[in-house]
Amino acid sequence: MGSQNANIKRSKNLLLIVLSLLSLFCFAVFFDIPIVRQVIGFFYLSFVPGFIFLCLFKLGNIDDIEKILLSVGFSLAFLMVVGLLVNEIGFMIGLSNPLTLLPMMIALNGIIIVISILGSLWGEPIKITKIIQIQSRSMLLLLLLIVSLPILSVLGGLWVNLFENNSLLLLLMAAIAFVFVMGVMLDTQWSLRLYALAVFMIAISLLYHSQFISNYVVSFGSDVTTELFVFKSVQNNAYWGPARFFPRQSSMLSITILPTLYSTLLNVDPQWTFKILFPLIFSFVPVGLYQVARKYIGEKYAFVSAFLFMAQQTFYFEMVSLNRQMVAELFFILLLLVLLNNRMKQSSKTLCFIVFAFGLITSHYGLSEIFLFFIAMTFISLFVMKRPSRNITASMIALFFIVMFTWYIYTSRSAVFDSILDYAEYVQSQLGTFFNPESRGTEVLRGLGMESSPTIMNAVSRAFAYITQFLIVFGFVGLVTKRIKVHVDRSQFMFFILAISFLFALILVPGLAETLSMTRFYHILLFFLAPLSVVGAMFIFNLLSKQKKELWVSILLLIVLTPYFLFQTNLVYEVTGSDSWSVPLSKYRMSSLQLYGHFGYIDGYSAFGAQWLSRNIDVEHTQIYADSPSRGNALNAYGMIHLGDVRILSNATKVSVNDTVYLSPLNIVEGTIVGEFYSFNSSELSFLNDMNKVYANGRCDIYRAPIGS
Numbered sequence: 001m002g003s004q005n006a007n008i009k010r011s012k013n014l015l016l017i018v019l020s021l022l023s024l025f026c027f028a029v030f031f032d033i034p035i036v037r038q039v040i041g042f043f044y045l046s047f048v049p050g051f052i053f054l055c056l057f058k059l060g061n062i063d064d065i066e067k068i069l070l071s072v073g074f075s076l077a078f079l080m081v082v083g084l085l086v087n088e089i090g091f092m093i094g095l096s097n098p099l100t101l102l103p104m105m106i107a108l109n110g111i112i113i114v115i116s117i118l119g120s121l122w123g124e125p126i127k128i129t130k131i132i133q134i135q136s137r138s139m140l141l142l143l144l145l146i147v148s149l150p151i152l153s154v155l156g157g158l159w160v161n162l163f164e165n166n167s168l169l170l171l172l173m174a175a176i177a178f179v180f181v182m183g184v185m186l187d188t189q190w191s192l193r194l195y196a197l198a199v200f201m202i203a204i205s206l207l208y209h210s211q212f213i214s215n216y217v218v219s220f221g222s223d224v225t226t227e228l229f230v231f232k233s234v235q236n237n238a239y240w241g242p243a244r245f246f247p248r249q250s251s252m253l254s255i256t257i258l259p260t261l262y263s264t265l266l267n268v269d270p271q272w273t274f275k276i277l278f279p280l281i282f283s284f285v286p287v288g289l290y291q292v293a294r295k296y297i298g299e300k301y302a303f304v305s306a307f308l309f310m311a312q313q314t315f316y317f318e319m320v321s322l323n324r325q326m327v328a329e330l331f332f333i334l335l336l337l338v339l340l341n342n343r344m345k346q347s348s349k350t351l352c353f354i355v356f357a358f359g360l361i362t363s364h365y366g367l368s369e370i371f372l373f374f375i376a377m378t379f380i381s382l383f384v385m386k387r388p389s390r391n392i393t394a395s396m397i398a399l400f401f402i403v404m405f406t407w408y409i410y411t412s413r414s415a416v417f418d419s420i421l422d423y424a425e426y427v428q429s430q431l432g433t434f435f436n437p438e439s440r441g442t443e444v445l446r447g448l449g450m451e452s453s454p455t456i457m458n459a460v461s462r463a464f465a466y467i468t469q470f471l472i473v474f475g476f477v478g479l480v481t482k483r484i485k486v487h488v489d490r491s492q493f494m495f496f497i498l499a500i501s502f503l504f505a506l507i508l509v510p511g512l513a514e515t516l517s518m519t520r521f522y523h524i525l526l527f528f529l530a531p532l533s534v535v536g537a538m539f540i541f542n543l544l545s546k547q548k549k550e551l552w553v554s555i556l557l558l559i560v561l562t563p564y565f566l567f568q569t570n571l572v573y574e575v576t577g578s579d580s581w582s583v584p585l586s587k588y589r590m591s592s593l594q595l596y597g598h599f600g601y602i603d604g605y606s607a608f609g610a611q612w613l614s615r616n617i618d619v620e621h622t623q624i625y626a627d628s629p630s631r632g633n634a635l636n637a638y639g640m641i642h643l644g645d646v647r648i649l650s651n652a653t654k655v656s657v658n659d660t661v662y663l664s665p666l667n668i669v670e671g672t673i674v675g676e677f678y679s680f681n682s683s684e685l686s687f688l689n690d691m692n693k694v695y696a697n698g699r700c701d702i703y704r705a706p707i708g709s
Contacts, residue, residue: 014055015120021048022109029105032267041266042277045108050074052115053355055123057348065196065291066337067126070352072284073334076258076327077359082108083257087240097238099260108265132193139189146179146194146201153205157212157584164588166574169209173571176202177562180307184554187300195294195303196287202307203286206316206569207279213584216607217271217637219600220583222321224274225637227255232270232640235260245642248419251411254327254363271637274323282319282326286310288333292340293531296488304557305530308468311565314523317582321600325520328364331356332371333527339375339391340492353396361404365416366516368404370524373502375400378494391491430511457578461567467560468533471540475532476500478539486535499528533557596666597674600633606664609700610639616695617660617704625649626662627674635662648676651684655705661691665699 025044028037050071054060059070083099086107090098134140152175156168179198183190210218217224230249234240234256243250250256263273286306294302309315319326338344338352361368375392382389408416453459476496478484488496506513506521513521537556541549566572570582580586583599595601613624613635624646626635631646646662647653651673655661663682667673671682688703695702 014052014123014125015116018048018052018112018116022112026105026109029101029265029267038266038268042262042280045079045262045265046075046281047071048075049078049112049115050076051126052112052119052123053078054126055119056115057351058124059344059348060124060126062341062344063291065193065287066341069284069288069291069334069337072281073330073356073359076281076330077355079108079261080253080258080359080362082111083261084240084253087257091239091241099234099238099240099257099264101264104261104265108261132191132197135189139194142179142182143194143197145175146198149175149179149201149205150208153208154212157209160213160584160587161215166585166588169584170571170574172205172209173566173569176205177565180565181558181562183303183307184300184558187554190299190303192294192299195299196290199286199290199303199306199310200283203283203310203315204280206310207282207320210316210320210584211275211279213587214601215604216602217274218321218583218602219633220317220321221598221600222318223249224321224323225600225633227323228270228274228637229640229642231255231259231263231274235263235270236640242413245644247412248365248416249324251408251416252324252363252365254324258327259323278323278326279320281330285326285329285333286315288330288337289527289530292333292337295340296486296492297531297534300554301534302531304534304561307565308530308533308561309526311561311568312523312526313568313570314519316569318517318519319523322520324364325367328360328367329524331360331363332367332524335360335371336495336527340489342391342489349391350396354399357396357400358403361400361407365408365419367524369420372397372400372404374495374498377498378491381494381497382490387490389491389494391489430509433510455578457573457576461572464560464564464567468564471533471536471560472529473500473536474539475534475536478535478542479532483542484535484538495528496532499525503529592666592670593672593674593679596664597629597672597679600629602634602637603665603699605697605699606630606634607638608697609662609664609695609702610634610637610641612695613660613662613702614639614641617702619645621658623647623656623659624662625653625655625659627664627667628676629666629674630662630664634664649673649685650675651680653685653687655687655691657705657707659705661685661688661703663701663703668699668701 021040021044025037025041027033028040047068050073051067053074054067054071059067062070083104086098086103090103095103132143134143149172152168152172156166156172159165159168179202183195183198210220217228219225226246226249230243230246233243233245233250238260240253240256240260259270259273259278262268262277263270266273266277268277286309289309290302290306292302293305297305319329334356335353338349338356341349344352360371376397379389379392379394379397382392453462475484479486479488479493479496503522503525506518534553534557537553540556541552563572570580570585572578573580574582574585580589583590583595583601587595587601590599596606610630613619617624619641624635624641625648626646627649631643631648635641635646636643649661667682673680673682673685691703691705693701694704
């Protein structure tokens with residue numbers, strides 16, 4: 001009786017807490033209170049719905065870290081589904097702009113109230129009571145250092161942006177390396193939650209250090225400008241529907257409906273929604289990896305695995321410009337966490353799988369296909385070996401395939417499947433060059449050591465990268481030969497085999513790595529392979545001695561991964577004055593061609609010029625010319641001008657009546673035009689003498705051909 005009364009009391013408390021947060025959020029939105037609206041709103045939207053679903057699904061017996069991770073996953077999926085329902089139902093009942101503030105507030109809060117009542121009546125109370133216990137003053141100082149990392153990251157990025165001074169960011173990298181060393185060497189004083197907190201804070205710090213260096217998005221050679229175009233299109237129309245441009249990207253709820261909800265409800269500018277909120281969400285991914293790995297290699301080595309995952313520069317350079325993949329990777333790791341959880345009831349596991357599978361499918365097509373490959377091949381392999389998996393069933397695979405097939409056919413007009421066929425045709429066309437190493441691409445050749453290093457520092461950096469790869473291979477050998485006792489279930493073991501096989505396929509099959517890019521493939525495979533680096537270190541010392549050598553394993557991992565991190569972040573290159581590829585650390589000494597052309601850096605001059613052009617010139621009835629970086633970056637993201645409406649400048653361009661030429665800081669200050677196939681000097685654009693300059697802001701000019709020219 002006492003237990004029942006306690007549950008009723010907790011249920012009432014849940015409803016009271018939810019209603020209190022809901023009221024506070026509505027108050028902040030109604031009066032548009034700065035900071036409060038954004039902070040309370042983000043917490044409310046990103047955690048509260050998911051926490052209620054934990055109660056409804058009766059998932060109170062899972063770990064506290066898993067509760068937080070699943071809460072975020074459920075909340076994001078909930079926002080995407082509710083936004084989709086508001087979009088479809090609102091349009092059917094006559095709302096031409098359903099994705100505006102009022103309809104979304106009514107729908108979201110109404111549904112949250114309903115599920116809160118259901119959770120308080122029939123759900124199971126969920127509590128997270130354990131906190132980090134501070135055992136000494138030194139641990140308190142370490143905790144303060146860990147918590148201060150994101151602050152140092154933001155201040156460092158702003159310092160670079162304002163004064164081109166990277167001293168705070170250099171200090172940040174040294175502080176992260178110090179935290180890593182302390183986590184490995186002082187493991188007896190670290191708790192489960194302190195490790196998880198450290199992983200989360202390191203992730204945020206690394207992601208933010210590359211976001212605050214500019215007031216505008218930086219593409220780093222990825223798709224963020226296209227994603228921003230798609231996102232703004234949906235938000236401006238306040239409706240998500242069949243897209244005229246970028247059908248593949250527009251079919252992803254992760255960069256259409258989800259950011260529209262966040263941006264509108266929290267009153268956050270679209271670019272800062274991508275630059276601040278999405279990295280926060282992505283920071284839970286390495287925490288999920290830590291949670292998966294710690295169940296079979298322990299807390300300390302799981303921390304090492306997560307650190308290796310974060311240390312690779314794809315995590316904080318390339319990924320920050322791939323917002324749909326950032327969201328998708330959260331669902332990816334949550335699916336792995338659920339599938340490999342043997343304590344979760346099958347009914348709860350199925351419900352979680354359905355929710356997170358939908359989230360993954362509607363977030364990123366490529367990652368969905370990779371996940372389908374892993375679970376399907378795992379199921380088939382274990383079935384053939386007559387050791388069927390208890391975690392992966394045929395119904396799960398069938399459901400995932402049907403939902404994926406239906407969604408991509410319905411939303412992208414088969415563009416996704418057309419791209420799959422195009423990739424397959426490309427790989428097939430490359431098979432004739434099997435014995436030509438260059439057909440694998442430069443990243444594969446570099447990874448295999450078949451590309452010469454430009455400097456000694458590059459050679460040293462690659463040496464540490466190769467050692468991490470050797471450790472992974474050694475770990476796999478040790479696992480397969482059973483020389484290392486690591487208790488993984490058969491599904492996890494098959495994931496290891498498939499990940500290694502996938503990696504070798506990327507190396508052996510010409511053109512395969514270029515279908516997504518080798519760096520992104522390797523980043524994804526680290527979800528499975530990162531823990532093997534620890535197993536590899538264990539295997540090496542197991543060969544050398546029969547005794548346990550945990551201290552030597554830790555020392556080896558520190559000797560390898562600490563320099564690996566410092567090289568990957570380019571701190572070593574910056575300190576030694578060598579060529580650096582880090583915009584945050586070395587922006588002040590990069591050439592404009594490297595900064596604007598290669599990394600897609602956008603400044604205020606470029607953005608304002610692009611916005612002026614889109615507001616004052618009839619884009620649909622005017623031919624626009626610009627160089628290649630401007631076409632794909634500023635004009636696309638801030639001018640909202642589709643790539644197909646802009647022709648790339650060349651020194652043979654011939655303009656006609658009303659044609660418009662956009663010149664960026666790279667063209668004006670440096671006098672360099674980056675064409676489609678080659679670069680040339682802007683002085684070769686002699687036709688500009690016959691055009692009128694209609695806009696200039698000091699570093700960006702716009703010319704227009706007069707009528708009758």
